[in-house]
Amino acid sequence: MPALSPLAPERFPELPAIDGLRLATAQAGVKYRDRTDVMLAVLDPGATVAGVFTRSATRSAAVLDCQAKIGGDSDAGAAILVNSGNSNAFTGRAGEASVARICAAVARACDVPEDRVFTSSTGVIGERLPDDRITAAIDGLVGGLAPGGIDAAARAIMTTDTFPKGAVRSVEIGGETVTIAGIAKGSGMIAPDMATMLVYIFTDASIQRALLQDMLGDLTDRSFNAITVDSDTSTSDTLLMAATNKGSAVHDRHGPFEDALGDLMLDLAHQVVRDGEGATKFIQIDVSGAESDADARKVASAIANSPLVKTAIAGEDPNWGRIVMAVGKSGAAANRDTLRITFGDIEVARDGWVSPDYTEARGAEYMKRDEITIGVDLGLGDGADTMWTCDLTHAYITINADYRS
Amino acid sequence: MPALSPLAPERFPELPAIDGLRLATAQAGVKYRDRTDVMLAVLDPGATVAGVFTRSATRSAAVLDCQAKIGGDSDAGAAILVNSGNSNAFTGRAGEASVARICAAVARACDVPEDRVFTSSTGVIGERLPDDRITAAIDGLVGGLAPGGIDAAARAIMTTDTFPKGAVRSVEIGGETVTIAGIAKGSGMIAPDMATMLVYIFTDASIQRALLQDMLGDLTDRSFNAITVDSDTSTSDTLLMAATNKGSAVHDRHGPFEDALGDLMLDLAHQVVRDGEGATKFIQIDVSGAESDADARKVASAIANSPLVKTAIAGEDPNWGRIVMAVGKSGAAANRDTLRITFGDIEVARDGWVSPDYTEARGAEYMKRDEITIGVDLGLGDGADTMWTCDLTHAYITINADYRS
Numbered sequence: 001m002p003a004l005s006p007l008a009p010e011r012f013p014e015l016p017a018i019d020g021l022r023l024a025t026a027q028a029g030v031k032y033r034d035r036t037d038v039m040l041a042v043l044d045p046g047a048t049v050a051g052v053f054t055r056s057a058t059r060s061a062a063v064l065d066c067q068a069k070i071g072g073d074s075d076a077g078a079a080i081l082v083n084s085g086n087s088n089a090f091t092g093r094a095g096e097a098s099v100a101r102i103c104a105a106v107a108r109a110c111d112v113p114e115d116r117v118f119t120s121s122t123g124v125i126g127e128r129l130p131d132d133r134i135t136a137a138i139d140g141l142v143g144g145l146a147p148g149g150i151d152a153a154a155r156a157i158m159t160t161d162t163f164p165k166g167a168v169r170s171v172e173i174g175g176e177t178v179t180i181a182g183i184a185k186g187s188g189m190i191a192p193d194m195a196t197m198l199v200y201i202f203t204d205a206s207i208q209r210a211l212l213q214d215m216l217g218d219l220t221d222r223s224f225n226a227i228t229v230d231s232d233t234s235t236s237d238t239l240l241m242a243a244t245n246k247g248s249a250v251h252d253r254h255g256p257f258e259d260a261l262g263d264l265m266l267d268l269a270h271q272v273v274r275d276g277e278g279a280t281k282f283i284q285i286d287v288s289g290a291e292s293d294a295d296a297r298k299v300a301s302a303i304a305n306s307p308l309v310k311t312a313i314a315g316e317d318p319n320w321g322r323i324v325m326a327v328g329k330s331g332a333a334a335n336r337d338t339l340r341i342t343f344g345d346i347e348v349a350r351d352g353w354v355s356p357d358y359t360e361a362r363g364a365e366y367m368k369r370d371e372i373t374i375g376v377d378l379g380l381g382d383g384a385d386t387m388w389t390c391d392l393t394h395a396y397i398t399i400n401a402d403y404r405s
Numbered sequence: 406m407p408a409l410s411p412l413a414p415e416r417f418p419e420l421p422a423i424d425g426l427r428l429a430t431a432q433a434g435v436k437y438r439d440r441t442d443v444m445l446a447v448l449d450p451g452a453t454v455a456g457v458f459t460r461s462a463t464r465s466a467a468v469l470d471c472q473a474k475i476g477g478d479s480d481a482g483a484a485i486l487v488n489s490g491n492s493n494a495f496t497g498r499a500g501e502a503s504v505a506r507i508c509a510a511v512a513r514a515c516d517v518p519e520d521r522v523f524t525s526s527t528g529v530i531g532e533r534l535p536d537d538r539i540t541a542a543i544d545g546l547v548g549g550l551a552p553g554g555i556d557a558a559a560r561a562i563m564t565t566d567t568f569p570k571g572a573v574r575s576v577e578i579g580g581e582t583v584t585i586a587g588i589a590k591g592s593g594m595i596a597p598d599m600a601t602m603l604v605y606i607f608t609d610a611s612i613q614r615a616l617l618q619d620m621l622g623d624l625t626d627r628s629f630n631a632i633t634v635d636s637d638t639s640t641s642d643t644l645l646m647a648a649t650n651k652g653s654a655v656h657d658r659h660g661p662f663e664d665a666l667g668d669l670m671l672d673l674a675h676q677v678v679r680d681g682e683g684a685t686k687f688i689q690i691d692v693s694g695a696e697s698d699a700d701a702r703k704v705a706s707a708i709a710n711s712p713l714v715k716t717a718i719a720g721e722d723p724n725w726g727r728i729v730m731a732v733g734k735s736g737a738a739a740n741r742d743t744l745r746i747t748f749g750d751i752e753v754a755r756d757g758w759v760s761p762d763y764t765e766a767r768g769a770e771y772m773k774r775d776e777i778t779i780g781v782d783l784g785l786g787d788g789a790d791t792m793w794t795c796d797l798t799h800a801y802i803t804i805n806a807d808y809r810s
Binding site: 054056057058059089090091092093094095124125126230234235307308311312314315317320321322324325327328329330332333334335336337339349351352353354392393394396397398400401 | 459461462463464494495496497498499500529530531635639640712713716717719720722725726727729730732733734735737738739740741742744754756757758759797798799801802803805806
C-alpha cells in the first residue's frame with residue numbers, strides 16, 4: 001500500500017444522496033482481501049445515462065459492452081456495477097462471456113433490462129475475471145441498496161489510488177437546487193495494470209440523453225483529456241453519467257448546469273493528477289498565442305508528457321531549456337523569437353533568449369512549491385489550451401518497475 | 406561522471422584514415438576542464454557533403470546555419486567544427502552571431518569558403534556560447550590536422566555519454582575497396598541539456614550530393630529515427646556525411662555501398678541506445694502484420710516510448726498487458742483477436758488472450774537477459790517496422806532530476 005500522496009486533498013467532500021439513485025458496496029474477493037471491491041448503483045426508471053470511453057484499440061470487454069448500449073434511450077431503470085482487482089481486458093471471448101453473465105445477473109436482481117446494465121472492471125490485465133465471485137455478491141448488494149453512500153462507492157473502486165476521489169456541485173435551476181455528485185479512481189493516465197481511470201457522476205437534474213452526451217464529450221476534452229500522468233492510455237477508461245430526472249430540467253448547452261458539471265469534472269480530474277503515481281508536484285501548463293487551439297494542445301501535451309521536463313521539476317530544477325525543447329518537438333508552429341516562457345509570475349524567457357531580469361535563483365525558489373504553473377506564449381495567434389500533469393519521480397519507477405515481480 | 410553503461414561495446418573499433426580527410430581535436434575550455442571539447446574535420450577540395458537535421462521548431466543556430474548551406478554543390482574544400490559543453494540553442498540573435506564568427510574563423514584558417522563550413526554545438530541550452538574560446542583554438546587545431554584520429558574526435562564530442570561511439574565498414578566497388586567510418590554522440594533520444602545526438606560519417610567513395618542526400622534520408626528513418634531513449638527531441642540533432650571522392654564511384658541507390666552505410670548507421674544508432682541514460686536493457690521491437698508500414702511504426706513507437714513498458718522491463722517483469730495497452734493507444738488499426746505477442750521465441754499472447762503454453766516463469770526468465778526482443782504481429786496486413794529502445798530506470802531519474810540543481 002503506497003503512502004498517501006503529498007498532494008492529496010485535506011478531506012473527502014460530503015456527498016449528499018441523489019434522488020432516484022441507490023448504492024451499495026460489497027467484498028466480493030475478486031482479488032483483494034479485507035476491503036470492498038464491488039459497487040452497485042441502481043437508478044430509478046426514467047433515468048438518463050451517457051458516457052465517454054477510452055479510444056484504445058484494445059479496449060476491454062466491459063468498455064465494448066458499455067459502448068454498444070450507451071446510445072439507447074429508455075424509460076426503464078438502469079444499473080452500474082464496477083469491480084476493482086481485475087480489468088477483464090485482453091481476456092478474449094471469455095472476457096465477453098464474463099460481462100454477459102454479470103449483466104444478466106444484475107438485470108435479473110435489479111429488475112432492469114440487460115441493455116441498461118453497464119459494467120466496468122479495473123485491475124490486472126490478461127487474467128480471467130472470476131465473475132462467479134461477483135455474481136455471488138449481487139443479492140447481498142441489492143439487499144444493501146440505499147440512498148447516499150457515494151463515499152463508500154468511491155473507496156470500493158480504488159486500486160493503487162492513495163485516496164478516494166469525490167466532488168459535488170449544486171446549481172439553481174428554475175428556483176430549485178439540483179445536485180451533481182461524482183466519484184473517480186485513477187493514479188496513472190493511465191496505467192493499465194492497476195490505474196485505469198473510472199468516473200461516475202450522478203445528478204437529480206432532468207436532462208435528455210443527447211444533450212447530456214454532447215456536454216460530456218466537450219467537457220471531457222477540457223478535463224479528463226487534459227490531464228496526463230505518464231502518457232499511457234488505459235484499455236478500460238470509462239466515464240458514465242446518470243441523470244435521475246427527478247429535479248429541474250436542463251434544456252440548453254452552456255448554462256449554469258454545464259458550468260457546474262465542467263467544474264466538477266475538472267475537480268475530479270485534478271484529484272487524479274494529485275494521486276499520480278509518485279507525484280510530488282501538481283503542474284499546470286498554460287499555452288497561449290498559438291496559431292490554433294489544436295496547436296496549443298500539441299504544445300501543452302508535449303510539455304506535460306516530456307520525461308525531461310517532468311524529471312527536472314521533480315528535482316526542483318528550473319530547467320527552462322527543456323520547455324523550449326518540448327515546444328520544438330510538439331509539431332505545432334513555433335518561432336524562437338516570439339516565444340515567451342513564464343514560471344508563475346516570473347518571466348523566464350522572451351524574444352528568443354533568457355529574460356534580462358530572470359535569475360536562476362528566482363526560478364529555483366519557485367520550483368520549491370507544490371504547485372507549479374508553466375506559461376508558454378507562442379506569440380503567433382489566439383490559440384490557447386491548458387493541461388495538468390505531475391512530476392516524474394523515483395517513486396514512479398519503484399511503483400511500476402517493481403509492481404508484479 | 407556516470408559509470409560506464411553495462412550495455413557498452415567491449416571496445417572502440419579501429420577506425421582507419423579516410424583519404425582526403427584530416428582531423429584534429431583541442432581543449433578549448435568551452436565548459437569542461439581537462440578534456441578535449443572541440444573537433445575539426447577538414448575535407449580536401451572536391452568532397453561531397455550531405456546532412457540530416459532535427460525537425461524541432463526550436464532548433465539551434467548551428468542547425469539552421471547547416472541547413473541553409475547543405476544544399477549547395479561545390480568543388481571547394483569543406484570543414485566541420487563541433488564543440489561540446491554548450492549547445493548554443495535558444496540563444497537568440499547572439500547565438501547566430503556566434504555561429505557566424507566561428508564559421509568565418511574556420512574558413513579563413515582552413516582556406517575554404519564560409520558556406521562550406523558546418524558547425525554543431527552540444528551541451529547546455531540557453532547559455533551564451535563562449536565562441537571566443539573556440540576561435541582562439543582554431544590555429545592550434547589547424548596546426549594539428551592529420552589523417553586518422555577519428556577516435557579522438559569521437560571523444561571530443563562526448564557530453565554525458567559513457568563511451569565514445571564509432572563504426573567502420575568496407576565495401577568492394579569496381580575491384581577497389583572504399584571505407585565508411587562514422588562517429589556519434591548521444592545518450593538520450595534526445596536530452597536537450599547534454600545529450601543531443603550528433604553523427605559524423607566519412608567515406609573515400611565518390612558520390613554525388615543529391616544521391617548521397619537521398620540515401621541518408623531513407624537510411625536515417627531506419628536507424629537514427631528508429632531509436633528512442635525518452636521520446637524527447639533535441640534542438641541540435643545533426644548528422645553530417647562527407648564523401649571525399651577519392652575512391653571508387655557509387656552511381657546508384659540500393660547497392661552494396663548503401664547496404665554498408667545503412668549497416669554502419671544502425672550500428673551507431675544502437676550504440677546511442679546502449680548508452681541511453683540509465684539503460685540496463687537493450688530492447689528491440691519488431692512489429693509485423695500491420696495495415697501499413699506507417700501503422701507498424703506507430704505501434705513500435707508507442708511501445709518504445711511507453712514509460713510503463715520501459716519500467717516493467719527495468720524491473721524484469723514480463724508484463725505483456727502493458728504491451729497490449731501500448732498497441733491500443735498507438736492510433737494504428739489493431740484487432741484484439743488477431744494480435745500476437747512474443748518475447749524472443751516465446752509466444753506470449755495470441756487470439757486475444759494469453760497463449761496456452763505461456764507461463765509467467767518463462768517470461769520472467771527471458772526478462773533477465775540484457776537484450777530483449779518484443780514481437781508484435783497485428784495479423785491485419787503486410788506493414789512492418791523495427792525500433793530500438795532501452796529501459797527506464799531509477800538512474801534515468803537521478804541523471805535528469807538531479808542534473809543541474
